[in-house]
Amino acid sequence: MSIVLDRLRERFPADVVSTHSDFGDDTALVRRERIVEILAFLRDDPALLFDFAMDLTGVDYLGEEPRFEVVYHLYSLEKKRRVRIKVRLHEEDPVIDTAVAVWPGINWYEREAWDMYGIVFRGHPNLKRILMYEAFEGHPLRKDYPKAKRQPTIGPEE
C-alpha cells in the first residue's frame, strides 16, 4: 500500500471514506468537513510535503448521489510523489471550505470550479466567475447544461 494513503488514514481515520491506487494514482475519497485540515496536513507532514497544488476541478456525476465531486491533485517536490484527494458534495448543498489559506495558487482553480460546476468554496476571498462573464446563467460543465445552448453575450454594465 501507498505510504501517502497509509499516513492519511492513520491521521484521519474517521474522515477517509475510501482509497485506491488504480492505474498507479494514489487516490483518497475524504469527507468535506475537515478538508482544509487534511490538505494542510498533506502539505506540512514531513513524510509527505505536498507543496504543489497542481490542479483542482469538479466532476458532475449526474444521477448519482452525492452528485458532485471536487478533485485535488497534489505534488511533492521533495518526495516526487502525487496524490489525488476527492470530496463528494450533494447537489442541494455543494459547499466546501476554501483551500486558499493552504496554497494561494488554488484561488483561481476554485473560481473555475465555481464557474463551471457551481461548487461554492466557503471563505474564498473572491469567488467570481472566471472564464464565463458575470451575466452568464448556469454552470456550463454540469451534465444537465445542454452543449448547444446559446446565451447572449452581455458586456460589462456601463
Place this chain on the structure above:
Amino acid sequence: MAEPVDITANGGTPDLQAEPMLINIGPSHPATHATLRFQAKLDGETILDLVPEFGYLHRGFEKESEAATWTQVVPYTDRLNYVSPLMNNVGYAMAVEKLCGIEITDRCKYVRVIISELSRIIDHMVCIGTNMVDLGALTNFWYFWKPREEVYFLIEELCGQRLTTSYTRIGGAMADLPAGWTDRVLAVCRGVIPECIADVNALLTKNRIFIERTMGVGPITAKDAIALGFTGPCLRAAGVPLDLRKDEPYLVYDRFDFDIPIGEAGDTCDRYLVRMEEMRQSLRIIEQAIAQLPGGPIDIDDPRFILPSKELVYGNIEALMNHFKFIMEGVKVPAGEVYSATEAANGELGFYIVSRGGGGPYKIKVRPPCFPLFQGIPHLVKGQMIADLIATLGSVNIIAGELDR
C-alpha cells in the same frame, strides 16, 4: 527669464493629482499577444494593484470533449497551446494510454520525444522573440522566426499541417516518419538553430540595455513560486529544478544525457536565460534520440485501438465492421480515472481524465501551465513600473488558447 514658482509658498500643497489612476490594458492590445485584459491601478507609473482577466478565448474544450470520441479529442488539443501543438497531442495520448494500460512501441516513444523537443524549441523562440519585440529589440524576433519556419516545414512534412497537427493517436501516431525526415531534422538542428541561438545570444545576453531592462524586473522567490503553483521555465528561473523529464521520466527521457538549467532571481532576465539554455539542451536530446531511434512499427499491434489498414477494410468484412465501429463509437477505454502530466514548454501540462467505459471521455480536465502563471502576474509586477508589466508578461509566455480552453 521667469522666476521659478514656489507652489507651496501660500501654505498649500502642490496641486498635483494624488488619486491612484485606473487604466485598462487589453483585451485587444498589441503587447498582450493574446486576448488578455488587465485593470491596473497606478500611482504615477508605479503599479499599485493589478487585476488580470481572461476568458475571451474560451471555447468549451472540456464540454466539447465530453461529446466526442477519444480520438476526436486529439484535434481539440492542438488548439490548447497553439505555439507547440505537438506537445499537447503527446500529453493527451499519454493520458489515454495510461488509462488503457497501453505500452507504446519504442520507436513511437522516440518519435514523441523528438517532436516534443522540436516543439519546445519553437515555443521558446516565440516567447523570447515576441518578448523582445515588446522591449524594442525587433531583430531578435526575425532571427528566431527563420529557424521556427524551418521547423514548421519539418512539422508540415510530418503530418500535413503546420499548426493543427493532430499527430498522435491512442497507441501510436497518425503515420510513421517520412523517409529521410530525421536527416532533415538533424540538418536544421545542426545547421540552422544553433547559429540563430548564437546570434540572439550575442545580441542580448551581454547587452547592457537588455540587462538593465530585464534584470530585477518581475522577480519571484522560489517559495512564492511554489505556493502559486508555478511550473516550467518560470519556476526554474526562480531556482527550483523541477522538470518532469528528470523527476518523473516519461517516454524515454531517462535514456538521454541533458541538463536542467535554473536561475536565481526568478526575474525576466533569468527566464530568458533559462529558455535559451533549454533550447540548447533540447538540441542535445534530439541528437541523441535520432542516433538511438529504433526501427519497427510506430503503432502498437492491437486491433482494439489501432485502425485496420485500408487494404483490410476494403478486403474483408470484419475489418470493415471494425473500422465502422471504431469511427462511429470510438475506442473502448476501460472505466477509471487518471492524471497524467508531461513537461510542456511552459510547465506541467496535466490531463485528468474520467472514463465510464464508453467510446468517449466522461470528463477531461486540462491543467494548463499558463493558468497559475497568469494568476501570479500581479505578484510579479506589484510595485514595479507599468512598462515592466509588458516585459514580465512577455517573459512568462501566456498562451490564451490553453489558458481559456
